[in-house]
Amino acid sequence: xxxxxxxxxxxxxxxxSKPHRPLWLEVLHGWVxxxxxxxxxxxxxxxxxIFLVVAGFEALLMRIQLAIPNNxxxxxxxFNGLFTVHGTTMVxxxxxxxxxxxxxxxxxxxxxxRDMAFPRLNAFSFWISxxxxxxxxxxxxxxxxxxxxxxAPDVGWFAYAPLTSRVFSPGHSTDYWTLAVLLSGIGTIxxxxxxxxxxxxxxxxxxxxxxxxxxxxxxxxxxxMTFIAVGPLTAAQIMLMLDRYAGSHFFDTQAGxxxxxxxxxxxxxxHPEVYILVxxxxxxxxxxxxxxxxxxxxxxxxxxxxxxxxxxxxxxVWAHHMFTVGLGPGANTFFVLATMxxxxxxxxxxxxxxxxxxxGKIHFTVSMMFAIGFLFQFLIAxxxxxxLSVAPLDWQLGxxxxxxxxxxxxxxxxxxxxxxxxxxxxxPKVTGRMLSERLGKWHxxxxxxxxxxxxxxxxxxxxxxxPRRIYTYEADRGWMIWNMIVSSGAxxxxxxxxxxxxxxVWSYFKGAVAGADPWDAWTLEWSTTSPPPxxxxxQTPTVASRRPLWDLKHPEDPDSNxxxxxxxxxxxxxxxx
Amino acid sequence: xxxxxxxxxLAALATSAPGADPANMFAPAGTPADSIFSLSKxxxxxxxxxxxxxxGILIYVLVRYRWRKSDSSSEQEPHQIYGSxxxxxxxxxxxxxxxxxxxLATTRVIYxxxxxHKPSDALDVTVIxxxxxxxxSYPRLGIVTANELHVPVGxxxxxxxxxxxxxxxxxxxxxxxxxxxxxxxxIPNKVNTMWIDPQSPGxxxxxxxxxxxxxxxxxxxxxxxDTPQExxxxxxxxxxxxxxxxxxxxxxxxFMHNACISCHSIRGTVATGRFGPDLTHLASRDTIASGSxxxxxxxxxxxxxxxxxxxxGVLMPPMHLNxxxxxxxxxxxxxxx
Numbered sequence: 001x002x003x004x005x006x007x008x009x010x011x012x013x014x015x016x017s018k019p020h021r022p023l024w025l026e027v028l029h030g031w032v033x034x035x036x037x038x039x040x041x042x043x044x045x046x047x048x049x050i051f052l053v054v055a056g057f058e059a060l061l062m063r064i065q066l067a068i069p070n071n072x073x074x075x076x077x078x079f080n081g082l083f084t085v086h087g088t089t090m091v092x093x094x095x096x097x098x099x100x101x102x103x104x105x106x107x108x109x110x111x112x113x114r115d116m117a118f119p120r121l122n123a124f125s126f127w128i129s130x131x132x133x134x135x136x137x138x139x140x141x142x143x144x145x146x147x148x149x150x151x152a153p154d155v156g157w158f159a160y161a162p163l164t165s166r167v168f169s170p171g172h173s174t175d176y177w178t179l180a181v182l183l184s185g186i187g188t189i190x191x192x193x194x195x196x197x198x199x200x201x202x203x204x205x206x207x208x209x210x211x212x213x214x215x216x217x218x219x220x221x222x223x224x225m226t227f228i229a230v231g232p233l234t235a236a237q238i239m240l241m242l243d244r245y246a247g248s249h250f251f252d253t254q255a256g257x258x259x260x261x262x263x264x265x266x267x268x269x270x271h272p273e274v275y276i277l278v279x280x281x282x283x284x285x286x287x288x289x290x291x292x293x294x295x296x297x298x299x300x301x302x303x304x305x306x307x308x309x310x311x312x313x314x315x316x317v318w319a320h321h322m323f324t325v326g327l328g329p330g331a332n333t334f335f336v337l338a339t340m341x342x343x344x345x346x347x348x349x350x351x352x353x354x355x356x357x358x359x360g361k362i363h364f365t366v367s368m369m370f371a372i373g374f375l376f377q378f379l380i381a382x383x384x385x386x387x388l389s390v391a392p393l394d395w396q397l398g399x400x401x402x403x404x405x406x407x408x409x410x411x412x413x414x415x416x417x418x419x420x421x422x423x424x425x426x427x428p429k430v431t432g433r434m435l436s437e438r439l440g441k442w443h444x445x446x447x448x449x450x451x452x453x454x455x456x457x458x459x460x461x462x463x464x465x466x467p468r469r470i471y472t473y474e475a476d477r478g479w480m481i482w483n484m485i486v487s488s489g490a491x492x493x494x495x496x497x498x499x500x501x502x503x504x505v506w507s508y509f510k511g512a513v514a515g516a517d518p519w520d521a522w523t524l525e526w527s528t529t530s531p532p533p534x535x536x537x538x539q540t541p542t543v544a545s546r547r548p549l550w551d552l553k554h555p556e557d558p559d560s561n562x563x564x565x566x567x568x569x570x571x572x573x574x575x576x577x
Numbered sequence: 578x579x580x581x582x583x584x585x586x587l588a589a590l591a592t593s594a595p596g597a598d599p600a601n602m603f604a605p606a607g608t609p610a611d612s613i614f615s616l617s618k619x620x621x622x623x624x625x626x627x628x629x630x631x632x633g634i635l636i637y638v639l640v641r642y643r644w645r646k647s648d649s650s651s652e653q654e655p656h657q658i659y660g661s662x663x664x665x666x667x668x669x670x671x672x673x674x675x676x677x678x679x680x681l682a683t684t685r686v687i688y689x690x691x692x693x694h695k696p697s698d699a700l701d702v703t704v705i706x707x708x709x710x711x712x713x714s715y716p717r718l719g720i721v722t723a724n725e726l727h728v729p730v731g732x733x734x735x736x737x738x739x740x741x742x743x744x745x746x747x748x749x750x751x752x753x754x755x756x757x758x759x760x761x762x763x764i765p766n767k768v769n770t771m772w773i774d775p776q777s778p779g780x781x782x783x784x785x786x787x788x789x790x791x792x793x794x795x796x797x798x799x800x801x802x803d804t805p806q807e808x809x810x811x812x813x814x815x816x817x818x819x820x821x822x823x824x825x826x827x828x829x830x831x832f833m834h835n836a837c838i839s840c841h842s843i844r845g846t847v848a849t850g851r852f853g854p855d856l857t858h859l860a861s862r863d864t865i866a867s868g869s870x871x872x873x874x875x876x877x878x879x880x881x882x883x884x885x886x887x888x889x890g891v892l893m894p895p896m897h898l899n900x901x902x903x904x905x906x907x908x909x910x911x912x913x914x
């Protein structure tokens with residue numbers, strides 16, 4: 001039933017390798033013109049990894065500058081550019097593309113399809129996003145035009161008005177920032193559209209929505225959120241360009257415009273964005289934790305409902321970024337409640353993962369270790385999130401290093417850890433070889449130590465009054481020792497990341513051969529060869545439950561016995577407890 | 578790698594700073610900061626409790642249900658459990674109840690802080706954020722000053738809150754003195770208010786908490802909480818016109834005949850600029866450059882020569898005075914007690 005025959009590209013290679021090896025130009029041409037979802041997914045991931053290293057390097061420079069008070073390692077102008085470009089890169093050119101890269105690669109494989117619904121749109125979305133990233137970095141050369149030295153945008157990643165107006169940001173670096181974000185938004189919408197269309201219309205026979213792997217469900221939710229969230233951001237960027245070049249006054253406070261308007265536009269994008277980034281991390285956890293616990297996910301319908309719930313509620317919490325703006329007690333109270341409510345579906349997810357582990361046989365592979373790191377750190381990030389949702393605490397902690405520590409706990413402690421977990425889990429599928437577990441354990445432990453040194457201790461200067469985005473600080477504030485520890489942790493994380501990169505390269509050539517299903521897993525991507533042939537499945541698979549490979553491996557006790565035929569809210573099995 | 582000037586200058590500041598952590602939010606010295614501190618104890622208790630319970634369960638599960646060598650003999654998968662309505666309902670309802678409790682406690686602090694009753698004898702101060710300094714004016718007292726805010730201390734029987742009416746002349750800023758109150762954003766074309774009521778005399782430090790441009794880092798805040806007597810004396814002094822010392826007439830001439838007057842005011846003279854800090858009583862202030870260096874003749878001299886020496890990115894340009902004029906104008910400014 002599943003595709004196991006020799007893929008034709010291998011046949012082609014065997015024949016073609018005798019006369020001549022393909023020229024590098026031909027290989028390049030193949031990648032540039034591809035519309036294959038797997039190749040596009042890999043390009044997304046490769047491109048994000050390059051930007052991850054670049055933006056990580058920017059973070060290191062900032063940490064060197066902040067290690068001691070009154071440091072002169074970089075100038076204020078350079079530092080302000082560093083945090084702006086670091087943030088913009090990490091959100092728009094690392095987080096979004098790497099998550100969409102995984103989605104691109106995995107979704108068709110997991111739903112038994114041969115490609116995405118719109119392969120050419122897929123390629124277009126990738127290339128336009130990639131071009132956006134290049135534009136952002138081009139500002140280092142072209143930011144002041146040909147007549148001045150290059151400069152990076154230095155307005156912060158949320159680019160509050162009116163600092164972005166031409167009066168306060170002359171030159172073109174802010175324009176490059178605007179255009180980069182605008183283009184990335186177009187690419188994001190394209191990919192999100194593709195994921196929704198693929199999920200709705202390309203599922204293999206038998207794969208009802210109630211049997212969709214949770215990963216695909218979460219990508220569906222995240223893509224739908226993208227439609228709503230990216231629109232305001234794009235609109236705001238266009239308004240900003242009109243302000244800068246066409247004499248409009250949306251955000252021009254000197255002419256009666258509103259700085260607060262920009263904040264609303266930005267955060268109605270910016271907060272859903274956090275969930276757009278974190279839901280794919282949840283998606284990986286939903287696949288990886290069950291496999292290494294050897295148990296079905298606990299409470300599949302609740303997991304879907306919680307994800308959809310998070311999607312909806314996250315659209316109504318943006319002004320918790322604006323508790324200090326002076327919206328008044330009424331608005332503040334509303335957004336406190338909305339923000340706190342979101343912790344309920346998020347809590348459901350954590351409890352369901354714990355219940356999945358409960359009673360299992362937990363295999364501590366590197367992938368699972370990163371997933372457990374994710375669980376632990378996401379718990380802490382969620383709890384500091386609850387602290388910040390309490391508006392009066394946010395009056396103290398907002399825009400301080402406490403907030404910086406909190407969102408890095410989400411972005412690094414939860415999302416990046418889960419991404420590492422996903423790399424160790426799916427690398428064998430993509431390359432046909434296992435990542436080294438030995439190197440992986442070194443990577444894991446070093447990264448855990450570095451992460452906690454950096455981001456645990458980063459909370460403290462925030463409590464002691466250190467605001468974010470300062471290029472230096474006074475020696476008398478009692479912040480130095482904490483900043484020193486934070487900076488040393490950053491160096492450990494950098495070493496761990498280099499180990500990971502080395503592992504990826506080394507294992508590609510020397511890693512153990514993986515075979516189709518190295519983890520004894522249950523979803524459809526493991527039924528085809530590693531790496532999958534360009535058409536994914538020789539025959540379109542047919543599924544009868546959420547875990548088709550479980551059914552195949554346990555014909556005496558298939559999941560389909562326990563999954564009722566009813567749609568979502570009713571599909572759970574009391575009798576099985 | 579770092580300039581020695583920073584260490585020297587700050588050594589002087591450090592001696593005047595209260596304690597090792599002068600901006601610690603857990604050492605409140607005013608009502609708004611204190612009510613946040615009390616709330617934070619509740620929140621820390623609840624979140625800490627959740628952390629202990631959930632991480633405890635996680636560790637238990639990882640130890641109890643780890644894969645063991647003995648498992649390798651049997652190919653048996655563990656018993657498959659797909660879900661349970663009762664259990665899932667319980668971990669939906671219990672967190673929801675905690676949320677309700679937390680929400681009510683939060684709402685109370687929001688309203689007692691943002692909707693506090695303003696006593697009729699409360700002091701009013703207008704705060705204008707500038708790139709990269711603070712302008713403070715006392716409209717009912719006729720005082721304009723910069724970077725060092727003086728307010729009276731109250732006591733529980735007779736609170737003397739100071740109400741800050743805030744806006745910005747350029748980009749967004751945020752006024753944050755952690756020991757007195759939470760921060761309030763200072764936004765152009767929008768008027769915000771907040772109040773502080775320091776309960777013991779002393780110096781409270783803070784700084785701009787919203788990125789506002791190149792020199793955001795050195796837009797520091799110093800709040801001096803004076804006893805009522807000290808405060809009355811300070812007000813009386815600030816209301817005096819600028820000192821006119823005939824010995825520095827030459828420096829005064831330099832000041833009045835250069836671009837200084839386009840940006841700075843000295844009450845009673847032709848200097849009426851509004852772009853930079855009011856200098857009428859400059860010499861009565863402890864610091865210059867928005868709190869970043871002590872107000873010594875040497876620092877003042879270096880600052881006038883080229884402000885970017887002390888504060889890169891500052892909007893005041895180098896004045897290109899010859900050394901004679903520079904000395905003269907420095908001498909003049911040091912007399913403005």
